[in-house]
Amino acid sequence: MNAFVETAMLVVGFLLIIAGCYGLIRTYHLLKIVIGVEVAMKAVTMFIVLAGFINGKAALAQTFVITVIVIEVVVAVVAVGIAINLYNNYGSMDVRNLKKLKG
Amino acid sequence: MEAVVYICLGLMFIFGVLAVMFRSILKSAIALAVASAMLGIIMYVLGSVWAAIFEISVCSGLITVIFISAISLSNTDKQDLAKLYEDKERMAFLPTVLIISGVTLLLVVTSPAFSLPAAVPVAEAADTLRETLWIHRQVDIWGQAMVIITGALTVVALFKERE
Numbered sequence: 248m249n250a251f252v253e254t255a256m257l258v259v260g261f262l263l264i265i266a267g268c269y270g271l272i273r274t275y276h277l278l279k280i281v282i283g284v285e286v287a288m289k290a291v292t293m294f295i296v297l298a299g300f301i302n303g304k305a306a307l308a309q310t311f312v313i314t315v316i317v318i319e320v321v322v323a324v325v326a327v328g329i330a331i332n333l334y335n336n337y338g339s340m341d342v343r344n345l346k347k348l349k350g
Numbered sequence: 351m352e353a354v355v356y357i358c359l360g361l362m363f364i365f366g367v368l369a370v371m372f373r374s375i376l377k378s379a380i381a382l383a384v385a386s387a388m389l390g391i392i393m394y395v396l397g398s399v400w401a402a403i404f405e406i407s408v409c410s411g412l413i414t415v416i417f418i419s420a421i422s423l424s425n426t427d428k429q430d431l432a433k434l435y436e437d438k439e440r441m442a443f444l445p446t447v448l449i450i451s452g453v454t455l456l457l458v459v460t461s462p463a464f465s466l467p468a469a470v471p472v473a474e475a476a477d478t479l480r481e482t483l484w485i486h487r488q489v490d491i492w493g494q495a496m497v498i499i500t501g502a503l504t505v506v507a508l509f510k511e512r513e
Contacts (some may be wrong), residue, residue, distance in 0.1 A: 252355050253466050256392075259359050266444065268371035273440045278420060279370075281411050282378050285413065286366045289389050292405065293362075301394045306478040307509045310487050312393070312401035316408050317494045321501035322392030323413050325461045327420040328508035334424040 256297050263290035277330040277340045281323055288319050351395055358395075367448065371441045379417035386410035400479055450505035 267287030271280055292315050299308020330340045337344040362385045371383035386409040393402035458464060483491065 250466050250468065252352055253469070254354070254459050255359060258452065258459060259363045261455055262363060262448055262452055266367050266370050266448060267383050269444050269447055270441070273444075274416055276407070278417065279378065282369055282375075282382055282417075285382055285409075286369055286385070289362070289366060289385055289409075292401075293389055293392065296393050296396050296398045296401060299398065301467055301469050305397045306482045309398045309401040309479055310490075312398065312484045313483070314490060314494060316401075316404050318496060320408055320412060321497050323416055324501050325504050325508075327416050328505045331420055331423050332508050334455070340424065350461070 253297060253301065256293060260290040260297075263287065263327060274341050275341045275343055277342050280342065281326040281330075284317065284326075285323065288315065291315065329332065355392055355395055358388040358391045361385075362392070369446070371444055375421055376418065379414050379421070383414040386413075394475075422483045 264287045265281045267285075267290070270283030270286065274280060274283070292312055295308050295311050295315065296305075299305045299311075302308075333342075333344055334340050337347070365385040365388065369378045369385060372378040372381060387406055390402045390406035390410060393399075393405055394410045
């Protein structure tokens with residue numbers, strides 16, 4: 248595999264991180280915020296695999312990817328739980344409603 | 351094999367951006383699942399087979415199911431959503447931002463000062479993943495187990511029925 252493929256992966260990864268962060272800061276819907284985080288994390292996962300491929304340490308990279316995937320799932324599950332709780336309390340998943348919570 | 355990586359990379363980028371841009375959360379979740387599947391194929395081609403299996407089964411499958419469950423539990427009208435979030439107007443600048451960033455990144459990577467190191471051939475045995483995971487990163491495995499238990503307990507607390 249030539250260096251051009253690796254460079255293309257690097258550029259696409261950075262663009263996905265930018266897209267994810269843009270979605271993160273420009274929306275108020277909690278589920279869409281989580282989707283923005285997930286998109287950025289896809290790029291990070293790809294970078295870890297690419298680093299493992301370049302260094303010849305694919306096994307170590309895979310263990311890190313598995314860790315990232317576990318964290319990704321827990322973040323998604325907890326965020327969805329908070330979103331549903333928010334919907335049950337306020338009738339929408341707008342994160343601005345979180346300001347109204349006690350505490 | 352390079353053609354497969356190019357195609358999957360392109361599809362992953364398109365569906366990743368669509369996942370952010372779609373106003374409908376259902377379409378966003380499905381676009382995210384397709385992007386995950388494309389990433390899984392790229393991982394497989396790059397030799398990270400187990401990570402690819404995890405990516406496709408967990409990220410492309412389980413997370414999509416979680417999102418669709420959340421969507422089915424809430425039934426906000428589309429009109430109300432449009433009024434509340436105005437995502438279409440908010441996301442209108444995303445293509446412009448991506449084009450500017452893409453051109454800037456292309457200028458950086460095509461400059462003579464930029465170069466990636468050449469890929470080293472994989473010199474590890476097939477069972478090294480198991481050794482790395484269970485021997486060298488054993489502490490992290492316990493940490494991951496704790497994170498999963500914490501997540502499960504949090505969900506139980508969040509979904510607890512009020513008395």
